[in-house]
Structures are given as structure tokens and as C-alpha cells.
Amino acid sequence: LAKTTQPISMDSYEGQEVNITCSHNNIATNDYITWYQQFPSQGPRFIIQGYKTKVTNEVASLFIPADRKSSTLSLPRVSLSDTAVYYCLVGDNSQGNLIFGKGTKLSVKP
């Protein structure tokens, strides 16, 4: 099971771009990389998923280098409402073995 390592916390200011990097050195061939956002007392919310190179949707971009041993979630122009915990997951959910780490607590300041 691929283990992930993320920074415990990050601070940013409104309007800035935030990049959160996740390390996953033992990622397996079938594993996808998925990021979730969680607010207090709510369930995690799916942000973005990718396998390799770059994926972009309406809220974020995900950059994955060729060796896939790390990935970077990019949040453009963050706002106060982006203050949350962000989790990087690596795995194949076919056997329910997705492991959440402690996540990265992002604090956006005015």
C-alpha cells in the first residue's frame, strides 16, 4: 500500500497560488493519485484525480512527474473559503485500501 507524505500545514494569503506537494515513493503501476478537501465536521470532498502528467479542472490542477513518485496540487488564487485540510491519496480502490494520511492544513489569511 502506497504511503504518502505531505506537509502538516501551510499558510497563504488571499489571491495567491498555493502548491501542495505529496510524496509517494512506492506508488504501484495501477495506482491513481486523488486529492480531497475537508472542512471541519464535514466529509472529505473530491477535488481532482490523475495518473500521470497534468490534469486540470475548474477548481485545481494536478501535476505528476514522469516517475510518479510525487504529485503537486495547485490551487489558483485561493480565497478564505479554501481554508481546509487537503489529503493526498494513492491507491486502487478496488479493495478499499485507500489510506488517508494526516493531510495538509491550509490556512488562507486576508
Added chain:
Amino acid sequence: DAGVTQSPTHLIKTRGQHVTLRCSPISGHKSVSWYQQVLGQGPQFIFQYYEKEERGRGNFPDRFSARQFPNYSSELNVNALLLGDSALYLCASSRTGGNSPLHFGNGTRLTVT
């Protein structure tokens, strides 16, 4: 479409009691997973069910059990409650398991006194 719904939202139980938590997945989703989240930690995997069959089990004692019904809804049962079982219990559904993203409900907050 309605998201994943869980009931009840909050629950207070006494040590030694039994609890049943319920989850309704998003329409069309056939896989349901259960997670336990203790304050300050990431969610920990308990069970996954797909097409009513248990597909995966996390490192939890036998006091924890679950099942999935023909309509794909699910129940999580916990017997002989301990103080340490106090947590947010999250249910997530996905279309097929596999690489389909998980969609979480807002959980059931269980307090054991």
C-alpha cells in the same frame, strides 16, 4: 442528484451498548466504504462493499461489522462500544470501486460516554 446521506447525524451511546449507522449512496453507485475519523486525524478505512459483497476490511476488531443491501444502501454496526469508539463515522460511495473517486457523506458523530 442527492449526495451520500447518513443517519443519524449525531448519536450518544453508553459504553457496552450497540450502535447501527446507516448510509444511502449516490444513485447509480454500487460501492460503499466506511471510514472512522478521530479528531485531528485522517479517516481510517473500516470496510468496503461492492455489489453486496465485502471487498476489503481495515484493521478494526470484530466488534465492527457491516452489510450492504440490494438497493446498495449500507449499515455499519458496532457492538460493545468503548470510549475510544467516539469518532466521526464517514460513509463514501463510488460507481465501481476501482479508481472511481469516493464521494463522502457528512458523517455520523458518535459519542460514547
